[in-house]
Amino acid sequence: MNDIEIRAKSHELIQRFEIKTLPVDPFAIAAKLNISIRPKPWNQEGGISGALLRSGNDFGILYATNIPNIGYQKFTVAHEIGHFVLDGHMEHLQLSDGDIHYSTPGFYGDKYEREANYFAACLLMPEPLFTQAMSANDDGMESIKNLAEKCGTSLTATAIRYIEETESMSAVVVSEKDEILYSLFSKEMSELKKVKRPAKNMPLPAGSLTYEINQSTDSLGERVGDINMLDWFDNGFDVEGKEEVVRLGNYEKTLTLLTFCSDHEEILEDESMVNSWEPRFGR
Known part of the structure; x- marks a missing residue:
């Protein structure tokens, strides 16, 4: 999928669940998609950030709690939702009953992981809500911090969306x-x-x-x-x-x-x- 298609898919969820203010709650979105959510205290620093699992016809998301950052955890959940809703992802993952797909933090060479990352950023910082919030701030790192606080997102994820939308x-x-x-x-x-x-x-x-x-x-x-x-x-x-x-x-x-x-x-x-x-x- 290209970026336009991914943004459109995230926008579908924003419209479907009538989300009109920031911050966006990916935990609530997962619940409305009938995906169960559980915290998981992985102790591997820099290792697993989250997972999508299947049990019969039910799906669940695990998110790591070893990094006590709610923005990071929200991004992880939104990333796994991306795997669940983006075209071609479930076919690629081929999750059978009892299977688990693990995700790790960072940028990826794998196109499906990159797509899920971009989906997560678009879901948590959707247009036009994000651009409206940007317009209330000046350019610079202080703006990114303010936007991260308003969106409940990590500084890095917010910086990536900021650089995509800024006119500077x-x-x-x-x-x-x-x-x-x-x-x-x-x-x-x-x-x-x-x-x-x-x-x-x-x-x-x-x-x-x-x-x-x-x-x-x-x-x-x-x-x-x-x-x-x-x-x-x-x-x-x-x-x-x-x-x-x-x-x-x-x-x-x-x-x-x-x-x-x-x-x-x-x-x-x-x-x-x-x-x-x-x-x-x-x-």
Whole structure:
């Protein structure tokens, strides 16, 4: 399924159960779908986050309680609901009586797990409720925190939805130690064709606040600093911005928000002009 189809599927549930305010309660949605919910105290740090199980014609969801974060637990339940309702997922999982499908936290190479993650984000932070809440906040990490509190979602999940909806030139980076785990660009940032999104396992810029925090044993959980786009992107533009970094709970990971202040249309015009003057060979 593509993103549009997944958003539509989540919207079907929002409309079906007449959800008109935030936060969205995935536990109540599961109950209305006749899916039983049980907490499970898995003790594997960074391991299992949840599971979808089948008993006869009945289905249940288990969610991990070893991470005491309600936003994380809500996302886990919404993820498993995604497996239950998204086209092709139950056929892929092939759950027979007594079977269990386990999920682990993070971004996945498997397309079905990625789809369930995206469904969970769309279900818990649906349009237009999420965009209406965004309009009451300024850009930046403080906005993401406010939205996470309003939606009852984790900071990371909220940052991913924020970067999808924001009109600012922004990027979200999740990292650990000296490596990038994944990154996402806003629409405006993606339109800068020469600026490449950092890939998994790429090194962090050594002089960045993110790198400094990841190497530090200091308990300080949040930092903000001024940056230039060229500090992070070799093919970037000479524009000023802000780097905001927050430590992420038990995982020793950090969430970074990069926001750039220059006029988006002006940069696009500059990029177009540069491209028009680049020599073309082999014509």
